[in-house]
Amino acid sequence: MIELSHIHRNFQVGDQTVHALDDVTLTIKSGDYVSIMGPSGSGKSTLLNLLGLLDQPSSGIYRLNGKDVTALSDIEQARVRNREIGFVFQMFHLVPRLSAAENVELPLILAGLPPEQRRPRVAEALEELHLTDRSHHKPDQLSGGQRQRVAIARATVTRPNVLLADEPTGNLDHTSGQDVVRILEDLNQRGLTLIMVTHDPEMGSRARRQLHMLDGRLDAELAGQAPDTPRHDTP
Amino acid sequence: MIPHSPDVARFSWGALRGYPARTLLMLTAMAIGVAAVVVLTSLGEGARRYVTGEFASLGTNLVIVLPGRSETAGLNPTTLMGETPRDLTLDDALALTRSYNVRRIAPINVGSADVSWQSRSRESVILGASHELLDIRHWKIAQGRFLPNTDLDRATPVAVIGSTIRNELFGAKPALGEWIRIGDRRFRVIGIMGSEGRSIGVDVQETVIIPVAAAQQLFNTTSLFRILVEARSRDAIQPVKRFVIQTLQERHQGIKDVTVVTQDAVLATFDRILGALTYAVGGIAAISLAVAGILIMNVMLVAVSQRTAEIGLLKALGASPRQIIVLILAEALLLSLLGALLGLLLGEAGSLVIRHAFPVLPAQAPIWAIVTALLVAIITGLLFSLLPARRAAQLDPVLALSRR
Structure with a gap:
């Protein structure tokens, strides 16, 4: 359960104050599928960063599962990011010198898990995304779609409640983009809260809840049709 | 975490x-x-x-006596023959043994002369010394023995030679017991120096050591190059220094004409x-x-x-x-x-x-x-x-x- 109330986020650009987020109040239920759309500069990425605790609101309260997370210390926020939130980026952000398996292992290392507990979980996460035979490949030996699947494995290996995806298909061709979205939707079907920023209306319209942003405000909200069950499309 | x-x-x-x-x-x-x-x-x-x-090879607890005040002290062998206000003599050296604090002394004379055996000859540093020098300088004998322990004024015709000299004069032939000629005198080789003998300024391997009285006859002089005085202990160095200065001043009609250097000062x-x-x-x-x-x-x-x-x-x-x-x-x-x-x-x-x-x-x-x-x-x-x-x-x- 995500609750934002009266969130403001201001940036100082020269002597001008830019309201990246202007009085945003929003509640997202656990297991929901939300897309955030809007033109660039509308504040959708800022909202996502804020939800992921990568950014702090200038004012307002953010409650995650009933807990006021804006009041937490750096270390506690890092722990929340590690345990309860998964990130998927447009640029994948895999560490180039690490293999697929080692990239997936990173959040577990940061969680301080001993190696014997990490290995089965990494193997499981890679297996789920059909990457087992790629686990020792470096990112530059993988295709774009495979890289994003490694990134998704990394985001979900800690079994978070919330998955935040920032233009997850932005750097992929149509087919692998579709593939990635189906994987994300599949994860959502199994109870993961999925929040996806996109400027592609076709992608965005698949979400159960569609938020539109303009000039830092929530502009309009549409309830979309239930997404297709991914398994039907798979040949 | x-x-x-x-x-x-x-x-x-x-x-x-x-x-x-x-x-x-x-x-x-x-x-x-x-x-x-x-x-x-x-x-x-x-x-x-x-x-x-x-x-360490120079000796420990040493007090070194040089003729002349420090300004005129001749420090290399060629100035040895030059005039100093008053020479140090063997009697001066003997007088220095009369103190409890003095363990032993070694009067030294240095010159250079031709050393020859059969047809081979070379010029060499000649060190006039006494039996005590070996222990004062912590030298080692390789073969034979060092100078005999006799009175300082006995000019026994014996010589201890460095290994370089030995090699150059005798080659592979045995040197002990042979007679060599130094200047116009004959000396019997009784010992060969070990490899220890290397100390500041003098390479013992290139030196011939003879009794100090013999060196004085050889160079036709009664003076000494210097006297090495070994104190009984580190604490005795200063008393020995005072004793040396006082004794020699008395012997030299009240004139302070020697320089006394302690190893401490150099160290x-x-x-x-x-x-x-x-x-x-x-x-x-x-x-x-x-x-x-x-x-x-x-x-x-x-x-x-x-x-x-x-x-x-x-x-x-x-x-x-x-x-x-x-x-x-x-x-x-x-x-x-x-x-x-x-x-x-x-x-x-x-x-x-x-x-x-x-x-x-x-x-x-x-x-x-x-x-x-x-x-x-x-x-x-x-x-x-x-x-x-x-x-x-x-x-x-x-x-x-x-x-x-």
Whole structure:
């Protein structure tokens, strides 16, 4: 359960104050599928960063599962990011010198898990995304779609409640983009809260809840049709 | 929450291997710094050992008496024959034995003369001495024996020769018992000096030693080059010095016409010189390590900005600022450690080369210098990485991730 109330986020650009987020109040239920759309500069990425605790609101309260997370210390926020939130980026952000398996292992290392507990979980996460035979490949030996699947494995290996995806298909061709979205939707079907920023209306319209942003405000909200069950499309 | 240390080490090692140019640069800087410390201190230590070794061969608790006031003291053999206000004589030397504090004395006379055996001949330094000199100077006899223990004024025609002289005159033939000619006199070879006899100014291997009275006859003089007086203990040196000055002043009609040098004074001078040398060496070494440290700081700063996206990602994955600092410092620690070890090898190789090139100089870095160099390297590495590590920890993850 995500609750934002009266969130403001201001940036100082020269002597001008830019309201990246202007009085945003929003509640997202656990297991929901939300897309955030809007033109660039509308504040959708800022909202996502804020939800992921990568950014702090200038004012307002953010409650995650009933807990006021804006009041937490750096270390506690890092722990929340590690345990309860998964990130998927447009640029994948895999560490180039690490293999697929080692990239997936990173959040577990940061969680301080001993190696014997990490290995089965990494193997499981890679297996789920059909990457087992790629686990020792470096990112530059993988295709774009495979890289994003490694990134998704990394985001979900800690079994978070919330998955935040920032233009997850932005750097992929149509087919692998579709593939990635189906994987994300599949994860959502199994109870993961999925929040996806996109400027592609076709992608965005698949979400159960569609938020539109303009000039830092929530502009309009549409309830979309239930997404297709991914398994039907798979040949 | 700190990740397991093997994980940190593995991650840092991977990061180092991921940027080989940077890693190599920093390793080199660190290695040169540490190697400089090792080589420089081994040189300093070598010099110190060399000088103390020389002094040990000169004798211990020595008081050296030279004819003339210090301004006119002739210090090389050619000025020996020159006029000094009043000569030191064998009787002067004998008078110096009359004190409890004096353990033994050795009057010395130096000159040069032709030494020949059969058809072979060479010019050589002739040292007129007495039986006591062997023990005072801590010399060793290789073959035969040293000068006999007789009265100082007995000019026994015997000689002890250095091994170089022996080789040049006799080659492979036995020398002991043979008669050699020195100047216009004949002497029987009774001993050959061991390899110990090397001390400041005189190479005993190129010297022929004969009784002091024989040397005085040979050079037609009654004067002495100097008298070595060995005090019973370190504490006795000053009383002996006063005793010597007073005795000789009485014997020389109240005129102070000798110079008395204690080994202490000479040693103190060398101590000062070597002390200054050690400070200089330490300073140079410190500078090179500081340079290495600053280089590490620069390169780590570059490393942090090079890996901005990676650090942002680690934060997004749940790394706390502390964990980021630990990761960066672990990298620096690994670098410093590897660099220091590399430098240690390099430095040891350097002192090995020096030992081979200059066998006289026992160049060997002392343990304290090695330990200090390692510690300083690691501490500078860590210290100078604190700033880059803090900068990494404070990176704004949003900005870090948006950069390509």
